[in-house]
Amino acid sequence: MPLKYPKLFEPFSIGKVEIKNRIVLSAMLPEGWTELNAAFGERIIRYYEERAKGGAGLIITGSTTPNHQLENQESPLVNPKRFVVQTKKLADCVHSYGAKLFYQFQICSGRNLAPDPEFGLPVSSSEVENRYDPSVLCRALTIEEIHEIVRSTVEAVYLCYKAGADGVDINGVKGGYLGDQFGVDAWNHRTDQYGGSLENKLRIMKEIRDGIRDKCGPDFPVTTRLGTKSHMKGPMQGHVPGEDYVEYGRDMEESLLMGQYLEKIGYDGFLFGTGTHDSMYWLYPPVYMADGCWLEEAETLRMAVHIPVILPGKMNVPELAHMAVAEGKVDAIGIARGMLADPEWANKVHRGEDEEIRPCISCNNGCLASIQAGLPLRCAVNPDVCFEEEAKIKYAKSSNPKKVAVIGGGIAGMECARTAAVRGHQVTIYDKGNCLGGVMIPAETPEFKAADRRLLKWYERQIKKAGVGIKLNMNMTPESIRQLDVDVIVIANGAKEKKPGIEGINLEHVMTGTEALMNTDCLGTNVVVVGGGQVGCEIALWLKQKGHEPVVIEAMDKLMGGKVKPSISNRDMLIDLLKFNQVPIYLQADVMKIEKDCVAVRTKDGTMALPADNVVISVGFAANSDLFKEIYASTEKDVYFIGDAKSPGNFMSCIRDGNAVGAAI
Helix, strand or coil: CCCCHHHHCCCEEEEEEEEECEEEEECCCCCCCHHHHHHCCEEEEEEHHHHHHCCCEECCCCCEEECCCCCCCCCHHHCCHHHHHHHHHHHHHHHHCCCCEEEEEECCCCHCCCCEECCEECCCCCCCEEECCCCCCCCCHHHHHHHHHHHHHHHHHHHHHHHHEEEEEEEEECCCCHHHHHHHHCCCCCCCCCCCCCHHHHHHHHHHHHHHHHHHCCCEEEEEEEECCCCCCEEEEEECCCCCCCCCCCCCHHHHHHHHHHHHCCCCCCECCCCHHHHHHHHHCCCCCCCCCCHHHHHHHHHHHHCECCCCCCCCCCHHHHHHHCCCCCEEECCCCHHHHHCCCHHHHHHHCHHHCCCCCCCCCHHHHHHHCCCCCCCCCCCCCCCCCHHHCCCCCCCCCCCCECCCCCHHHHHHHHHHCCCCCEEEEEEECCCCCCHHHHCCHHHHHHHHHHCCCCHHHHHHHHHCCEECCCCCCCHHHCCCCCEEECCCCCCCCCCCCCCCCEEEEEEEEHHHHHCHHHHHCEEEECCCCCCCCCCCHHHCCCCCEEEEEEHHHHHHHHCCCHHHHHHHHHHHHHHHHCCCEEECCEEECCCCCEEEEEEECCCCCCCEEEEECCCCCCCCCCEEEEHHHCCCHHHHHHHCHCCCHHHHHHHHHHHHHHHHH
16 A cells, blocks of 8 residues: 655655655753763663654754853763763664664753853853843853864764764754854854854854864764744744744844855755744744744755755644655654654654544643753653653553543543553543543634644544543432442542632623633623633633634733743743734733623722623632542542542643553552
């Protein structure tokens, strides 16, 4: 049978290295799982091995810092012998599945690295504001320090070459990292040989490439990251798609010239990337960005150069990925978060099993938000990230199969049922609704939640494949639950939406957030959204996109400032989208009274009456433990309590909860 996506499985070459297909595991930092001095240990080797086994043609590692000791970043290069040994192990594992290995090096973070008072001032190309603390001016690198960065990077690449890596990627002129800080005039104010002309701004990149050629020979391939736009209105200011703006950073015209120059000086390919830490939602595209949001820019670069362009950036939909390669827009597709969610992405696409792919939902909660909070890399939808070896045991068939009742078919209940059924238990879900999904159903309503809709369909399919019984329209009482002929009861009945004690809250035109999402067509023009958390902000944005006139009322002094916070990328873009769409926002505001046609609001500037055809209450969720407590206290059967009912969170917390209990039964 012919392949569904044949162009994705044709080989291509980077330099003289042939890659078996056009699917690349794009670089993603394995934060939190490295060993002493950020060394790749066995756990990270297993992580990359799983993606090579899953069909990726090329594995590009997350970035490693060379041992120049110019900023407070750990480097495995402090122990060169161990670095070679571990890189050799990694290369051998990757090669055993027919994949190739490129090791990525981050030459320096510069102003993108938060200041550490104990280490001294952060460095940059020039004396410029630090991205995360503008009150701190970064120190301009001396020429001697630049030479040390070049020397240490070349030495690190040489060790990779000795260890059997097939090539390297330099995290170069992209993302606002140091290479970009030399390559953007807003940050590079130098008047010496590293500033001014295009050749001078890219001199550090040329010296690195020349040094690698001298140490490793002309046939060892070197790619680099290149962004074609900074997408900045100003320092720490991104722009949303469709917004007119004047580029503060580097524009397309200069970037294309840089691409041509980087090709001329010997780089063998580009791992595309766009945006900077100042325009975070371009650098790490969230759910609100369209699929393939970098494609147009990458195609423009591809038309200007004669070396391969690899495109990441929400290319997780196989049909889109195939189109981009088949039409010659790019040479290969980079999948990072998509293979975090499903290591077998490539193999499933090869078999034409699109519906079997566990989708990345671009929430950035497990990956970006975890790393930015100093926590280990995780994935919201895949609890087995960096636990690949343990997963082999976790999903093994149980020697003692049991009958399991899961009360509630939301995301926690579905994940628990799926996991338990895979392990051989006889599982039945009981849900009061007419379909599975719980709060996923209203949450997936906005058009920008297409990935959530794919995730729900994936769960429906996996549950059916695993043989899970489903009983819908079942309003389970404590008595009916106790009468079930089962060994294990899992309570996953979901949280309760909070309703504050506001006068008028029970009027007919007042509804909860989930009710509003399920009944958008019934809403009037003027809608007051009470609550500026992520859910409330998303509702307001969706209503505006549907032609309503929403207003957001938030008691705190900022939006999305609650206990469960979205990533910086998702938060910043959602706020900027609300501003771009001219949605009024009132902070430090309290609702005094809801009337039939208006809402009385007290702000720091006084009181006002906002017109309201409808009022949407979105002030969070509360635990819902009554059912669990009654069942737990009245039966000798094993009883578990999971998901939002236990502790309101997000999709990631619910999936991890359900998976852990499903594996423990």
